[in-house]
Amino acid sequence: MLSKKSANEVSTFYAKVEFKNKLFLNFRVCIAQVTLW
Structure with a gap:
């Protein structure tokens, strides 16, 4: 058992x-959106 x-x-x-x-x-979603523009 783990102690508390x-x-x-x-x-x-x-x-x-x-x-x-x-x-x-x-962060990856932001990069993807920027590159899609």
């Missing part, structure tokens, strides 16, 4: 990874 502290760290890590992935996708 390490479980919290893991969820924080995944939240950061997910945030970066969303930023990256938004």
Whole structure:
């Protein structure tokens, strides 16, 4: 079993990874829209 502290760290890590992935996708969409113009 994970302790509460390490479980919290893991969820924080995944939240950061997910945030970066969303930023990256938004960035790619912006680039795609600019190149489509």
